[in-house]
Amino acid sequence: MSLYLQTNxxxxxxxxxxxxxxxxxxxxxxxxxxxxxxxxSADSPVDxxxxxxHKGRISVLGKGKQxxxxxxSMVQTAESAMAKIDELLIQMKEIASQSATGTYSxxxxxxxxxxxxxxxxxxxxxxxTTQFKGIRLLDGSLSSRNNITRLGSFHIADKQRxxxxxxxxxxxxxxxxxxxxxxxxxxxxxIRIGDLSMDGLLREFGSTVTPSxxxxxxxxxxxxxxxxxxxxxxxxxxxxxxYIMGIMQNRLxxxxxxxxxxxxHLENADSRLTDLDFAKEMTNYTxxxxxxxxxxxxxxxxxxxxxxxxxxxNF
Numbered sequence: 669m670s671l672y673l674q675t676n677x678x679x680x681x682x683x684x685x686x687x688x689x690x691x692x693x694x695x696x697x698x699x700x701x702x703x704x705x706x707x708x709s710a711d712s713p714v715d716x717x718x719x720x721x722h723k724g725r726i727s728v729l730g731k732g733k734q735x736x737x738x739x740x741s742m743v744q745t746a747e748s749a750m751a752k753i754d755e756l757l758i759q760m761k762e763i764a765s766q767s768a769t770g771t772y773s774x775x776x777x778x779x780x781x782x783x784x785x786x787x788x789x790x791x792x793x794x795x796x797t798t799q800f801k802g803i804r805l806l807d808g809s810l811s812s813r814n815n816i817t818r819l820g821s822f823h824i825a826d827k828q829r830x831x832x833x834x835x836x837x838x839x840x841x842x843x844x845x846x847x848x849x850x851x852x853x854x855x856x857x858x859i860r861i862g863d864l865s866m867d868g869l870l871r872e873f874g875s876t877v878t879p880s881x882x883x884x885x886x887x888x889x890x891x892x893x894x895x896x897x898x899x900x901x902x903x904x905x906x907x908x909x910x911y912i913m914g915i916m917q918n919r920l921x922x923x924x925x926x927x928x929x930x931x932x933h934l935e936n937a938d939s940r941l942t943d944l945d946f947a948k949e950m951t952n953y954t955x956x957x958x959x960x961x962x963x964x965x966x967x968x969x970x971x972x973x974x975x976x977x978x979x980x981x982n983f
Contacts, residue, residue, distance in 0.1 A: 705943065728848045733928065740921065747917075749806055763787070764896045806861060806863070807863060864906060
């Protein structure tokens with residue numbers, strides 16, 4: 669080995685090794701302090717890109733889950749109002765049954781008619797005022813067609829799967845968005861509720877039944893008999909809307925469960941990418957620390973090598 673005074677090659681080599689050890693040791697300290705294997709794109713550009721994709725999807729799915737929970741609350745609000753309408757319709761049916769019998773006088777029927785009208789007015793009030801976050805639920809504004817024949821993207825009345833390409837995607841109903849994109853099959857569906865006012869409940873029935881709640885009466889025996897038939901039809905339509913709310917709650921709950929499972933699997937996959945194996949990293953840190961100490965000692969020795977050359981000049 670040649671001896672030089674101006675250039676200490678051995679010391680340069682030791683210094684380069686020491687810088688390398690310190691750089692890796694600093695990275696190890698950063699990982700141990702953060703608990704993450706990936707702290708910057710430099711750690712692994714591909715893994716960091718995948719991590720960001722996972723992170724974005726998990727965040728959006730979390731909001732989708734929140735949207736679905738809000739939708740469940742909305743449906744429950746609507747169903748609660750429907751339950752009260754059900755009670756009022758039953759009371760109206762009881763009054764109509766009373767008035768339909770011949771044992772009541774005209775004066776007594778007038779009293780029954782007054783109560784009958786008040787119950788109908790209360791149904792109209794409930795249908796107009798039932799809201800969720802400012803959205804009216806039961807006045808028919810959510811749907812341009814009868815919700816008995818449509819539930820989100822599935823037909824109910826005929827039990828047939830619809831032609832997906834021809835699904836009505838206009839802004840009727842409440843659009844429940846829970847996916848990560850805007851695909852009408854995978855990422856959202858609509859909740860539509862028909863008009864549950866008295867006019868709405870009776871609008872679709874035949875000419876033999878008076879189609880307007882303002883004309884339903886129990887002031888005579890004959891009108892009370894007609895009202896009985898009419899109210900039966902109204903109860904049937906109300907029940908059709910109410911059972912759809914039950915189906916919607918089940919569907920929304922199933923969607924929430926699906927999102928929870930997907931979020932869990934994504935977080936599990938992301939954890940394998942980003943979380944630090946402390947046992948492995950601590951072993952690496954210990955090794956690098958020892959190597960750094962050893963290299964520091966060797967560098968100190970390498971810096972003394974020029975002294976050997978000076979001894980050659982000592983004569």
